[in-house]
Amino acid sequence: QKEVEQDPGPLSVPEGAIVSLNCTYSNSAFQYFMWYRQYSRKGPELLMYTYSSGNKEDGRFTAQVDKSSKYISLFIRDSQPSDSATYLCAMSRLRAAGNKLTFGGGTRVLVKP
């Protein structure tokens, strides 16, 4: 079983809907949680970064971390066709060797006009 599980999708939503993405993980030592967005044929770009539990909001994006359930979420409000991409979660232990990240496999999102 993988350390970080993420539904590959695709997740198809109409424009303006809320996109809900999530990852589950098994390693309780993970403390840092990130979401990356990757457009087709491009490199991943960092969207959100959170430390430990709680919520973080940035514009239309909200990241939630529930460490008791080992579950993280990303919500995209008022979705736009430009949000169509693959979203990868990533996480890390505190003072991990080389500060390595563990990635989920990514969820493909398609926002239809």
Next chain:
Amino acid sequence: NAGVTQTPKFQVLKTGQSMTLQCAQDMNHNSMYWYRQDPGMGLRLIYYSASEGTTDKGEVPNGYNVSRLNKREFSLRLESAAPSQTSVYFCASSAASGSVGNEQFFGPGTRLTVL
């Protein structure tokens, strides 16, 4: 700031040929990483360099070598390319100072095909 740059963007090799993928960052980051991304496999770490002068194996190091040339540059070498190394290769860097700043920033990728 250019961030993380990679060359070349595309490459086609024949089985047995060698090549070096170049990566440079201008963010004064300590740590650098090489990943490969294959359909259905996600991002897999090949090698990383936690700081200048050190390199370590990641999840899938076989068939690859790396050099941390200086703080800015981290190269990945395929000595004898195989079709199984057909993939998209990403370089990333991280400030990685103590317990903060471990988010990684990625380059645009190199698409490699081995025939």
